[in-house]
Amino acid sequence: MGDGFLAIWSDIDPAAETDYLHWMTREHAIERVGIPGFLAVRMFRALDVDARRYFILYELEHAGVVGGADYLARLNQPTPWSQRIMPQLRNFARGGGHVGARTGTGQGGFLAALRLGSGGGADAAGVAAVARKHDRIASVQVLKTDHAQTSIQTREKGMRAGDGSFDGLLVIEGLDVQSVRAAVDLAATKLPIVGANPTVIYTTVFSLDRRSLEGRIS
Numbered sequence: 001m002g003d004g005f006l007a008i009w010s011d012i013d014p015a016a017e018t019d020y021l022h023w024m025t026r027e028h029a030i031e032r033v034g035i036p037g038f039l040a041v042r043m044f045r046a047l048d049v050d051a052r053r054y055f056i057l058y059e060l061e062h063a064g065v066v067g068g069a070d071y072l073a074r075l076n077q078p079t080p081w082s083q084r085i086m087p088q089l090r091n092f093a094r095g096g097g098h099v100g101a102r103t104g105t106g107q108g109g110f111l112a113a114l115r116l117g118s119g120g121g122a123d124a125a126g127v128a129a130v131a132r133k134h135d136r137i138a139s140v141q142v143l144k145t146d147h148a149q150t151s152i153q154t155r156e157k158g159m160r161a162g163d164g165s166f167d168g169l170l171v172i173e174g175l176d177v178q179s180v181r182a183a184v185d186l187a188a189t190k191l192p193i194v195g196a197n198p199t200v201i202y203t204t205v206f207s208l209d210r211r212s213l214e215g216r217i218s
Helices: 014-033 063-067 069-075 080-088 121-132 177-188
Strands: 004-011 038-046 053-060 090-104 110-116 137-145 168-174 202-209
Touching: 004 063, 004 137, 014 038, 014 053, 014 080, 014 202, 053 063, 053 090, 053 110, 063 069, 063 090, 090 121, 090 168, 110 177, 121 137, 121 168, 121 177, 137 177, 168 177
Parallel strands: none
Antiparallel strands: 004 053, 004 090, 038 053, 038 202, 090 137, 110 168, 110 202, 137 168
């Protein structure tokens, strides 16, 4: 597994959701995972919330990919489809950096991504190890944002309004909603979690591994 990550949240209007999903699964994910240093992407949809809220998690070879020349070149040359979708994304938050800690094996079908407040990373690895011991939890990661690389101005960034970011994430993956929520409740008592609703659970809707593109990457 790679040592870097890129995580993105966004909402999309229901009327544009099918176009957004087709863009993501038929063009954007393929384009991104084809960039040197990108290894895989997983896409999640929020459960039990009114908004069409999506969370996207890219696996990178290392943290430097976020500010690397190959990725920035794509950000500054968005496709026509991307130019149509980007201005429609709401409540957009983006951060990339390195994996501070990882415990467990494999991936779960349900996920929580808790935003860590400033200074929250110091105890996060210990909390991740404890959360991993909960029944039906597959893995837990601590992700730390590199703000210098994340904040680089690009053409794509200029197409959106009010982008946000975060200092870090605690990502908990499990086999069912109840198990993930129990692990989230534990973490929330021990770490400085930020955000209006940290207990939102997401389910997997799409994934793509770079190996699937062999023979298609130029």
